[in-house]
Amino acid sequence: MCQNQVAAKNHLKPIAYQVEQIIRQTAQEYIFRITCSEEVKPGQFYEISLPKVGEAPISVSSITANYLEFTIRKVGKLTNYTFQLKAGDTIFMRGPYGNNFPLEKFKGGNLIVLAGGTGFCAVNSLLEYYYQNYNQLKSLYFLTGFRNQASILYQNRLAAYQAKFTQTIYCLDEEVKAGFKQGFVTDYLKELPLNKLQDYYLVIVGPQPMMDAALKECKQLNLALEKIWFSLERRMSCGIGKCGHCKIGDKYVCVDGPVFNYSAIKNLID
Amino acid sequence: MAFSLNYQKIDDILAKLSSDYDIYAPVRLVGEGKFSATDRIQYDKITRAEQIVYNEKSDFSPREIISPITQTLFYFTENEFIENLPESRSIIIFARPCDINAFKRLDKIFLENGDFADSYYKSRRDKVHFALLDCKGGWESCFCVSMGTNKTSDYSLAVNFNSKTVEIEVNDSSFNKYFNDIKQCSYQYNFVKKNKIEVELPEIRPEQIEKISDLQIWQEYGQRCKSCGSCTAVCPSCSCFTTRDISYKENKKAGERRRVWASCLHPDFTEMAGGHSYRETAAARIRFRTLHKIYDYKKRFDTVNMCVGCGRCTDTCTQLISFATLLNRLSQEIKKLSVLEEGVEYVSKSSSS
Amino acid sequence: MEKKNIDIDVSKLTSNCFRQSKVKGECMLQMRVPGAVIKAEHLKYAVEIAEKWGNGDFHLGTRQTLSIPGIKYEDVSAVNKFLQSYIKGVEVDTCGVEMEVDSNGYATIGARNIMACIGNKHCLKANVNTTELARKLEKQIFPSPYHIKIGISGCPNDCAKGHFNDFGIIGLVKPEYDYERCIGCGKCVEACQGHATRVLTLTEDKKISKDSCCCVGCGECIVACPTGAWRRNPQEFYRVTIGGRAGKQYPRMGKMFLNFVTEEVLLKMLANWESFSADVLNHKPVYIHGGHLIDRAGYYNFKDKILAGVDLNPEAEVADHIYWAETEYRANIHVK
Numbered sequence: 011m012c013q014n015q016v017a018a019k020n021h022l023k024p025i026a027y028q029v030e031q032i033i034r035q036t037a038q039e040y041i042f043r044i045t046c047s048e049e050v051k052p053g054q055f056y057e058i059s060l061p062k063v064g065e066a067p068i069s070v071s072s073i074t075a076n077y078l079e080f081t082i083r084k085v086g087k088l089t090n091y092t093f094q095l096k097a098g099d100t101i102f103m104r105g106p107y108g109n110n111f112p113l114e115k116f117k118g119g120n121l122i123v124l125a126g127g128t129g130f131c132a133v134n135s136l137l138e139y140y141y142q143n144y145n146q147l148k149s150l151y152f153l154t155g156f157r158n159q160a161s162i163l164y165q166n167r168l169a170a171y172q173a174k175f176t177q178t179i180y181c182l183d184e185e186v187k188a189g190f191k192q193g194f195v196t197d198y199l200k201e202l203p204l205n206k207l208q209d210y211y212l213v214i215v216g217p218q219p220m221m222d223a224a225l226k227e228c229k230q231l232n233l234a235l236e237k238i239w240f241s242l243e244r245r246m247s248c249g250i251g252k253c254g255h256c257k258i259g260d261k262y263v264c265v266d267g268p269v270f271n272y273s274a275i276k277n278l279i280d
Numbered sequence: 281m282a283f284s285l286n287y288q289k290i291d292d293i294l295a296k297l298s299s300d301y302d303i304y305a306p307v308r309l310v311g312e313g314k315f316s317a318t319d320r321i322q323y324d325k326i327t328r329a330e331q332i333v334y335n336e337k338s339d340f341s342p343r344e345i346i347s348p349i350t351q352t353l354f355y356f357t358e359n360e361f362i363e364n365l366p367e368s369r370s371i372i373i374f375a376r377p378c379d380i381n382a383f384k385r386l387d388k389i390f391l392e393n394g395d396f397a398d399s400y401y402k403s404r405r406d407k408v409h410f411a412l413l414d415c416k417g418g419w420e421s422c423f424c425v426s427m428g429t430n431k432t433s434d435y436s437l438a439v440n441f442n443s444k445t446v447e448i449e450v451n452d453s454s455f456n457k458y459f460n461d462i463k464q465c466s467y468q469y470n471f472v473k474k475n476k477i478e479v480e481l482p483e484i485r486p487e488q489i490e491k492i493s494d495l496q497i498w499q500e501y502g503q504r505c506k507s508c509g510s511c512t513a514v515c516p517s518c519s520c521f522t523t524r525d526i527s528y529k530e531n532k533k534a535g536e537r538r539r540v541w542a543s544c545l546h547p548d549f550t551e552m553a554g555g556h557s558y559r560e561t562a563a564a565r566i567r568f569r570t571l572h573k574i575y576d577y578k579k580r581f582d583t584v585n586m587c588v589g590c591g592r593c594t595d596t597c598t599q600l601i602s603f604a605t606l607l608n609r610l611s612q613e614i615k616k617l618s619v620l621e622e623g624v625e626y627v628s629k630s631s632s633s
Numbered sequence: 634m635e636k637k638n639i640d641i642d643v644s645k646l647t648s649n650c651f652r653q654s655k656v657k658g659e660c661m662l663q664m665r666v667p668g669a670v671i672k673a674e675h676l677k678y679a680v681e682i683a684e685k686w687g688n689g690d691f692h693l694g695t696r697q698t699l700s701i702p703g704i705k706y707e708d709v710s711a712v713n714k715f716l717q718s719y720i721k722g723v724e725v726d727t728c729g730v731e732m733e734v735d736s737n738g739y740a741t742i743g744a745r746n747i748m749a750c751i752g753n754k755h756c757l758k759a760n761v762n763t764t765e766l767a768r769k770l771e772k773q774i775f776p777s778p779y780h781i782k783i784g785i786s787g788c789p790n791d792c793a794k795g796h797f798n799d800f801g802i803i804g805l806v807k808p809e810y811d812y813e814r815c816i817g818c819g820k821c822v823e824a825c826q827g828h829a830t831r832v833l834t835l836t837e838d839k840k841i842s843k844d845s846c847c848c849v850g851c852g853e854c855i856v857a858c859p860t861g862a863w864r865r866n867p868q869e870f871y872r873v874t875i876g877g878r879a880g881k882q883y884p885r886m887g888k889m890f891l892n893f894v895t896e897e898v899l900l901k902m903l904a905n906w907e908s909f910s911a912d913v914l915n916h917k918p919v920y921i922h923g924g925h926l927i928d929r930a931g932y933y934n935f936k937d938k939i940l941a942g943v944d945l946n947p948e949a950e951v952a953d954h955i956y957w958a959e960t961e962y963r964a965n966i967h968v969k
């Protein structure tokens with residue numbers, strides 16, 4: 011083993027950034043805009059890392075040249091704590107980690123994005139990318155569902171996406187609202203003109219039960235399963251392949267994922 | 281070159297080595313075992329040969345020397361994280377081939393997995409030299425030969441303690457200087473060639489995983505396992521940890537970020553906010569640990585298995601689960617699966633050799 | 634009643650460790666088994682006596698004696714003669730009791746057989762070697778004419794029911810916490826909650842805080858801990874309960890007298906029992922439960938006398954008062 015190597019970068023060390031703006035989405039979910047010009051790809055995440063509180067992996071929900079956005083849902087120790095932050099405060103993070111959606115692969119294809127609940131946070135950067143680079147796809151179908159009116163995310167973007175993308179289907183599980191269908195988002199997959207699309211890719215992101223239901227639906231619809239990408243969520247601690255928490259079979263969600271093609275995970279059991 | 285020396289001489293040499301190295305070896309904590317009137321054998325710094333427990337397997341592995349159970353990563357204030365990289369001297373660890381091989385397993389995770397090397401692990405690991413302890417035949421729960429970990433070439437010294445004398449093979453010329461004027465002998469390290477138990481490792485095809493995870497055997501072991509996590513705590517190749525922040529009582533704004541060992545046998549290992557866990561049952565957790573040790577790791581790194589067959593998990597289990605027996609049974613079950621799937625007859629190892 | 638012409642001094646018979654039987658002409662031998670452990674070879678004596686002089690049955694005495702019913706009075710001296718080697722083997726050779734063993738059987742029944750659970754030679758939970766302790770105590774109390782009942786348990790489970798003896802002795806450990814080894818898994822907390830007194834809690838930092846006041850010293854936390862963060866302190870400790878008894882009038886459970894005393898303290902304290910009894914009983918060794926004896930002397934008096942000359946170890950705790958609680962089948966026992 012080599013002696014006296016110059017100390018390599020300590021990848022567990024959080025870096026200080028500044029909170030530029032905090033945008034309330036729902037009572038439970040805020041967008042945190044962080045000043046940052048690092049190169050990040052849609053699908054990647056950061057470990058938000060606060061002294062005294064701990065760390066949590068959060069997807070980058072919006073990528074621009076000067077800032078990144080994170081949409082955080084308040085569910086536990088760290089996420090609760092972020093809600094006390096104010097614009098101008100320091101926030102510590104480390105990243106970006108993980109792989110990203112295969113933009114090269116999707117090029118020139120028909121893309122279907124199916125997001126449930128906070129899964130929207132993980133795919134929003136992808137949707138924004140295509141919003142700006144729409145010519146890279148033949149068509150884009152976006153389906154998303156929320157529990158009720160109070161949990162609708164990115165209201166303004168929903169409208170913009172609707173205006174631009176080939177087709178959008180928005181639904182609410184529990185309530186009725188104009189512009190929204192009623193029921194689970196997975197139930198509306200079959201309403202897409204799937205048989206007309208020669209070649210398509212499917213991105214599915216959401217809570218585990220939603221993704222399980224979506225996969226079942228895809229199987230029923232006889233979709234080509236190897237064309238499906240999931241973004242997985244597992245308990246994490248280090249985010250860089252050391253702590254073992256996120257391991258499924260021989261895969262580490264933090265380094266091999268969070269984006270996985272179906273064929274890479276079909277033989278994995280938690 | 282090999283040397284034979286008495287205990288007085290070896291202590292002189294240990295004294296000289298101590299000025300250049302921190303020396304770690306298994307030591308006996310008399311009466312501090314899990315059960316009353318039993319001892320605990322665990323790694324610690326030593327300065328004299330008589331402290332070294334050379335004729336018993338240690339209860340805990342040497343892993344904690346390089347990857348401490350609780351390790352402070354950073355000292356923090358509200359607006360700063362200050363690194364706490366271990367400043368360590370060079371290290372000599374008295375260890376057996378299985379444990380030395382286990383460090384190679386840990387190296388894969390800490391130094392290679394996920395592109396980044398772990399600075400904390402690396403800063404100590406880079407400084408390690410091994411002094412190979414003679415196994416004197418090994419112990420009943422060992423299955424290093426089955427795991428191919430009974431041998432190693434990664435050692436600076438190999439040491440055989442006898443009641444009056446100590447024989448040392450020097451395998452690293454930088455250590456020659458400590459042995460000037462010492463009587464030479466013809467000692468050569470004896471690697472164990474056969475254990476009392478043999479473990480047959482299962483042949484697993486990726487597409488069988490779902491069926492394998494449905495095997496009844498996991499339910500059975502799940503009923504017996506109390507999820508105490510002792511097996512992961514004594515394992516030389518387990519590497520999992522969790523990060524935790526603590527703030528000081530006196531000054532709430534300052535504190536430490538630490539990592540502590542974690543166990544995949546503990547129910548909260550996969551728990552997410554809201555309480556959902558991916559492996560709710562002991563059966564699922566045993567299955568996960570087993571496959572990690574004898575399948576997943578090997579598949580991922582396209583190398584050897586993670587388990588090194590030291591048998592400490594078997595030694596420590598208060599529910600009397602033998603990992604070796606579990607593996608042998610699993611192999612049989614998987615063979616049965618293969619027969620069912622393919623109608624292929626299998627020839628058992630023993631009858632073919 | 635059987636019409637037999639029998640003339641026996643029953644009290645002498647009793648102190649020779651034979652018990653009068655309702656069957657006229659018969660009695661039952663009670664062979665001491667200190668700490669309830671003997672070599673298998675010693676068991677042969679019981680078998681032979683039962684087959685040769687008894688009625689063929691064999692009873693496991695409630696005080697862990699080997700009891701042989703159906704012995705004819707005329708055979709008592711033959712049995713006693715045969716017993717000589719058993720008494721020598723068990724009392725002298727095994728326990729180191731300093732006594733002359735003759736052919737007259739047991740010299741006294743005063744100090745009763747010392748009961749014990751199997752202890753740490755076998756049990757996962759035991760904190761002490763109950764057999765060795767029983768043998769040391771046997772050496773100290775036998776053959777004393779003063780009545781004393783001792784029960785020893787390896788851990789606070791008290792399987793040997795020391796709480797119903799004059800002296801209940803319970804093996805304890807003082808677990809030591811190694812902060813650095815603790816991974817905050819909470820297994821010790823669960824164990825203490827499930828088996829003991831719920832004195833452990835997981836702190837916000839995921840380390841352990843312990844309310845030492847009520848730790849019963851069972852060591853469940855040590856056995857539960859995967860990383861060895863709870864260390865077994867090799868120093869063995871004891872709890873001593875006093876005044877426990879069964880009985881028709883007012884059975885009561887013993888109360889804690891000493892906590893976390895060392896073996897040395899324990900042995901020295903019990904060495905004072907004989908002189909304490911002699912004092913209270915005016916040197917007449919009559920049958921009286923230890924609890925009554927303590928009542929008669931008064932607890933504070935008892936405490937002074939039994940701890941006379943005993944240097945307590947630093948960890949030791951002594952009960953200030955004892956609040957007895959009996960089951961009063963006969964009311965107002967303390968009103969005279």
Ligand SMILES: Cc1cc2nc3c(=O)[nH]c(=O)nc-3n(C[C@H](O)[C@H](O)[C@H](O)COP(=O)(O)OP(=O)(O)OC[C@H]3O[C@@H](n4cnc5c(N)ncnc54)[C@H](O)[C@@H]3O)c2cc1C
Pocket residue numbers: 055064065066067068069070071080081082083084085086087088089090128131132242243244245246247268551552553554
């Ligand atoms: C790749 C990835 C991307 C994510 N993206 C987002 C996002 O964009 N927005 C969002 O609101 N949430 C996201 N999550 C979920 C988020 O990480 C958890 O909600 C968060 O970790 C909870 O931490 P806590 O301290 O508030 O909760 P606690 O329950 O107090 O957490 C305790 C510990 O468990 C870990 N943990 C708990 N739940 C999770 C979880 N679901 N995933 C990973 N670790 C967990 C925490 O990191 C922490 O170490 C993502 C998770 C992953 C794995």
Ligand code: SF4
Pocket residue numbers: 806808824825829830831832833843847848849850851852853854855
């Ligand atoms: S020894 Fe004390 S702390 Fe440990 S389990 Fe028993 S009562 Fe609880």
Ligand code: SF4
Pocket residue numbers: 814815816817818819820821822840841857858859860861862863
């Ligand atoms: S069982 Fe051991 S490691 Fe777990 S919390 Fe208790 S002391 Fe810590």
Ligand code: FES
Pocket residue numbers: 245246247248249250251252253254255256257262263264265
């Ligand atoms: S989060 Fe630590 S290994 Fe993936």
